Amino acid sequence: MIGIDAGGTKILGVVLDPNRAVEHELRTTWRERTTDATVELLIEFCRELEKAVGEVQAFGFGLPALVPSARGAIPYSTHLPLEGVDFRVRAAQALGRPVAVDNDVNCALRGEVAMGAAVDRQNVVMLTLGTGIGGALLLDGQLYRGARGFAAELGHIPIAKDGPPCQGKCPGRGCLEALASGGALGRAARELAERDPESTLGQALLAGAEIDGALVTDLALAGDRQAQALIATVGEHLGVGLAAFANAFDPELILIGGGLARAGELLLGPARRVLEQRALPAIREQVQVELAGLGERAGAIGAAIMAAELCAREE
Ligand SMILES: [Zn+2]
Structure with missing residues (x-):
């Protein structure tokens, strides 16, 4: 599973193996601050991670934004130009596989509960x-x-x-x-x-x-x-x-x-x-x-776990 933590200044991605160990890690920074460039960079970043580890089943994204539980556009995003974007749908179309999206701190807490301080x-x-x-x-x-x-x-x-x-x-x-x-x-x-x-x-x-x-x-x-x-x-x-x-x-x-x-x-x-x-x-x-307990990796790890849970539900 691939988990991405898209922060205001940098992006951190991890690949978790089936035992939930971090198999690979990658980071990058934002380039152009437009909506399309932001979405494209995140998609490209997923493909980059897959080049290192092979194809994964699903992707999880933690975003610094209000993320609706159901379908629908992001109504409020502090640091990234993603307001009005249904990021889940756009990413799933581009990547051709299931995508889970949640608020970045929800992802960090998922990570801490799974293998950190909670x-x-x-x-x-x-x-x-x-x-x-x-x-x-x-x-x-x-x-x-x-x-x-x-x-x-x-x-x-x-x-x-x-x-x-x-x-x-x-x-x-x-x-x-x-x-x-x-x-x-x-x-x-x-x-x-x-x-x-x-x-x-x-x-x-x-x-x-x-x-x-x-x-x-x-x-x-x-x-x-x-x-x-x-x-x-x-x-x-x-x-x-x-x-x-x-x-x-x-x-x-x-x-x-x-x-x-x-x-x-x-x-x-x-x-x-x-x-x-x-x-x-x-x-x-x-x-x-x-x-x-997990430091700056918490959000990316939690996003990957969210992707794994999505697959488990769909199986
Ligand atoms: Zn306030």
Whole structure:
């Protein structure tokens, strides 16, 4: 099975053998940002993977978009020009075999449940912290999809009524994504760099570096106290969101993935502290907050597993 994780900046593909081991892996970056070029690149990428391993039975795609459960066009896509495209139909026609498509974080959670940090778990909340925040829910052992397949946009849960405006096309304010994402971290870091030119971040700004969440994470891991404090603040906002999710879903496990998860305990420590202060005591005692286990491969592995499940259903 081939699984593709089509991210905002890069594309990662894996081929899983029948024992679900990663047989082959390939990555590439986007070229032209038009709808046709995007679809064609993904198809070409599948053919490239097949050249390495031979013909596969089905394909799975994880997209950073709202993906309808049933047939139909994608109504909202943050990073890729796929709005209005029935990607499942277009890809299946081009590839001539069954195609499964889902939201990228749903795919990542599938991967984590199959062979990552959520094996044998039944109730899991997953958040991926990158430029934005993606979410997925496993409830009673099933991915929770909502009425049309769009559920679990956990980054757009408001945690502050008059907070900063959210990103992308979200009309909200004070969403978790506006306060606890890599984008939010980058904004806070730019403010600090401008306010304090003597700081490491200020120096980096003067040297012409891009001040973003990745740079703050690097500096924090290298021991810079101001960068660590910025991450701790993001962690506290995250903790408010986690308390809401704990109270709403009573999960056994909350998994944190995405680029910002590299900050590890610098982020998770403050998040756990706030979760413990804010969630109902009987619930919080049972909730573990852990890093996702499969790293950047989670989405592609989950997409391949989704393709295998599609074949099993059709047989
Ligand atoms: Zn929002």
